[in-house]
Amino acid sequence: MDVNNNSLSAQNALLSKLGISTTEAKNAEPKDELGQADFLKLMTAQLQNQDPFAPMDNGDFIAQMAQFSSVAGISDMNQTMTSISEQMDQFRVASSVNMLGHSVLVPGNIARADDNGEIHGVIDLERTSLATQINFADAETGEMLHSIDLGSQASGMSGFAWKDLPEAYRNGARSVRMDVSINYGDGPESLTPNVFADVIGASATGAGTLEVEDYGNLSTADILRFRL
Numbered sequence: 001m002d003v004n005n006n007s008l009s010a011q012n013a014l015l016s017k018l019g020i021s022t023t024e025a026k027n028a029e030p031k032d033e034l035g036q037a038d039f040l041k042l043m044t045a046q047l048q049n050q051d052p053f054a055p056m057d058n059g060d061f062i063a064q065m066a067q068f069s070s071v072a073g074i075s076d077m078n079q080t081m082t083s084i085s086e087q088m089d090q091f092r093v094a095s096s097v098n099m100l101g102h103s104v105l106v107p108g109n110i111a112r113a114d115d116n117g118e119i120h121g122v123i124d125l126e127r128t129s130l131a132t133q134i135n136f137a138d139a140e141t142g143e144m145l146h147s148i149d150l151g152s153q154a155s156g157m158s159g160f161a162w163k164d165l166p167e168a169y170r171n172g173a174r175s176v177r178m179d180v181s182i183n184y185g186d187g188p189e190s191l192t193p194n195v196f197a198d199v200i201g202a203s204a205t206g207a208g209t210l211e212v213e214d215y216g217n218l219s220t221a222d223i224l225r226f227r228l
Helices: 001-016 037-049 059-100
Strands: 101-107 119-125 131-138 142-155 158-164 174-181 188-192 193-202 209-212 216-219 225-227
Touching: 101 158, 101 209, 119 131, 119 174, 131 158
Parallel strands: none
Antiparallel strands: 101 193, 101 225, 119 158, 119 193, 131 142, 131 174, 174 188, 193 209, 209 216
């Protein structure tokens, strides 16, 4: 009995040094991880109860402190990165919603008249085109409506506009198809232009998805330019 009592007393003494109540510990919630205060209590108890003839090496003590600091730093960094990611998602959604009613430049050959009754677009040439022409036709019937001869165009991006649309197309109710023909010197070839289209919806989930008229849902990564 004396041996058991002595053992129990020694155990209680150790728990007391760690700041752990033997009565409250029974009802305490189990912990999945140790905090900084817990680590310092364990480190203090380890120093107080070490073998005086074989004390802890200073290097080992510093290594334990460095390891704990590293783990704590990584945990804090993960929490910070998670918070930043959540804020970025909210910013993307807010930015997408703000684009409602505006137009964006996207790759495609279907366009509608803007608020001014005009159609604007951009062609992106890999190198100089000796002959450049844009034909406009009704997107549904294929009826030829207009043609613009841009002649020779240097490499890079060049804008174009059709401003005198027929009355039936000026309100944007009817769509127009554009066929671009270029010639780099090896004969005529087709090129997909970039056109401005209206944003009619935005996704409230995910990372930046816009619903663009005539083109459906597009990622913001597919948007070449925003026009406010």
